[in-house]
Amino acid sequence: MDRVSSLPNELLCHILSFLTTKEAALTSLLSKRWRNLLAFVPYLYIDDSVFLHPEEVRVDGWISNVLARGVLDLDLLIILDSEGDDHYLLPPKCFQSSTLVSLKLDGGIDIGWVAGSIFLPMLKTLTINSARIDNFEILLHALPALEELSLFDVISNDQGVNISSASLKTLTIYDIYCSSTLSFDTPSLIYFKYTGFVAKDYPVVNMKNLFDARIILLLHIQRAREPDEYHWFDQDVALRYSNVWKLFLGLQNVTNLYLSPGTLEVLSRCCESMPVFKNLKSLAIKSNKERGWQAMPVLLRNCPHLETLVIKGLLHHVTDKCGDACDCISREDKGRSLTSCPVKMLEIRGFRGTMKEMTMIKHFLVYFPCLKEMNIYVEENDPTELRVPEVSKCIMQMMEEYNKLSSCNVELL
Template sequence: MDLLSNLPDELLCHILSFLTTKEAAVTSVLSKRWRNLIAFVPNLDIYDCEFLHPEVRKEERDDIRQLFVDFVDRVLQGNSHIKKFSLFCAGGFYLDRVDCWIQNVLVRGVSEINLTILLDPLGGDNYHLCPKVFENKKLVKLELTHGFDIRCFDRSIFLPMLKTLVLDSVLLSVDKFEILLHALPALEELVLHSIHWKELDVMTVSISLSSASLKTLTIKFIECFDTFSLDTPSLVYFSYSDFVVGDYSVAKMENLFEARISLCVIDEDISLARVPYNDLLEDDEYNVVLRFANVGKLMNGIRNVRYLVLSPDTLEVLSLCCQSMPVFKNLKLLAIKSEESRGWQAMPVLLRNSPHLETLVLEGLFHYVTDKCGDACDCVSREGKGRSLTSCPIKVLEIKGFQGTMKEMNIIKHFLDYFPCLKEIKIYMEENDTTQLRVPEVSEFITGEMMEHYKKSSSCNVQLLVGSYLYKKWTAQ
């Protein structure tokens, strides 16, 4: 302890910054030297849940909350530089103090703010964030989660240094959101999750996300709009999980490297989309088909992507975009998740339109069988089966979630038959009791039925993995 206590204050505070703020504060009992160091720690992570435990009786909670307020006031009593300030608190008990705490760290040059206030914004409980947060020239990262109402700032907002903005379960309006984006000239990372929009009661709502500097964009369940525009020419990473909107009027993402598209659709819409176009009689049926077909505009916007991940629903939706599917000239890796209730109708065109694809990852081989997927699998016997595979240059095929059924193994044999450039197959079986029993059987099948048949003509190596463990490897002759 003597050696540690002899360190300079700056170094001790740096060490304390790796502890939670409550843990750092406890060190004040060590000696007089440590008593006030907490006031100079540059990273503060403050959680009221460390004070309020479930077993605390209700009549004691108000006293403990006051102790929490006193604790935060004491931690913020200094005037040294603060780099990061994180605050997590439940309910509205502290709202009259939160503004004071935020203003304190702003004055002290804070560059990262992470605020979570557990309120119910839809129930009328919300917190109007201190306006000075939106007029700060030093803030680099801002995360707001739950209970924040940020619909009230005016056009004086300006955050010239902000690079990361995370909005999760906050209240926002479309017009204020667009004003906010224009006030962030250095923004590189944006996360939008479960936004509560003021315009939800309006029949037709359009949102435009435009940023010349944005490089990373994550969107998850920000509600269903009539039109969604994306003008992000510098974007390199795009993760999109939401219901299909009416139209994607603008989709500019020319420099995209990685995209993860997980569209959400209901079973009723899937059934309508599978109805032959000429048989559509109702407006609802036509609207579903048109909405799904407009996803082709989104796919065209990500046509330069190199790494693409698609969910089962997304693959089904793309069945109505086959005629407008762009050529993915830069795509090197395609990962697709499968479900028995969702089809592979778009698989043939995706493979044909990826002339430089090297790796194909299939998480599950079971899918809804139609005569349109028979070109990419052996589920339906038809003339020209496998034609889309013969022009595909993939070298590595990964099968995840393999269950060891005969149907799955026949599909793998189909891939071996028709993929001309295949060099390696990795088959991953899940690590559980059911699949463990099938591992020897699968291994024997690969040895006897597959590799013996292909060893003379194929140069493909096969690996069978259980979890992360390599069970067996077959090397091409």
């Protein structure tokens, strides 16, 4: 007996999903056992270049037919000919369904031109990758049940982007190409991840129920630190950075917050306007040697109820504005921002076993008044000083000494 044919239908259909639809269809000729399996394959992969008359293929008709049959989940990838148009124009009927719950569009589809004709009242999850959308407000207005929205490499016009939805709970953004403003009117939002360059302005940021946020801002390092006041481009960049506080003002109710190295650098441009994060319990920052900590003192002072601080990498770019949060530069008032911070748990990741890191750890132990526990995780992906036996022994001795001198429990993990 054929061992493959004896497998259950679910497993056979999973195997067929790795083939093109044409190849999967040919298996129906093998035997009666295979005749109807194609109808249960979860994916259709159609390459019109292998068709006898590819110019007669009607992708729009296939999609409309699927929607008419009451499909719940549609994952659509259209790969365009590199010599053809930049964006594929799907007709309005491809965006009309009373049953569709999840929709993923990938491959350069133009959605903006049909925004006013969309009818997807049950849609809860929408993922858009490499598409063009010029009418966000009209699009989201047609999706009253939408709860999760993911946007990757989306191009919009220069009139500004307004993401407005009363039902949206999860929003993920990776690079929206918009040279103008970016607004968020999402009062029910719980999770927000934003990766991209700074917008010109953030006129509206309504996220009053936000619980978890991850902000990863991209920037040109030198222009962030020393913009040329006589260069129009640098003036524009400086203006953008000075408006970032409006974005964070809308995030001030967040409970858990993650900031990338670039975000910390951008925040240094608007420290005077830093909002108070009155609900923030957990703050995680990532640091590297190219980015500074200029914003850290103000940030820590503006988190009156912070309990957990996670630092991924202690090394950072040292400037005369590092402030008192670190021990890089001798200051009379060093540690002042730490003494007002109520953090109880400090987690340090990417520890490499350098003396500079040990000095920073001692600084935290001395000036964090409420610190009860410090967990230090050794860097696992790259070589560290701890691989040298003498260094490892010295570090362990210092850790033991820190535990004796402080009421905080210090563990190297």
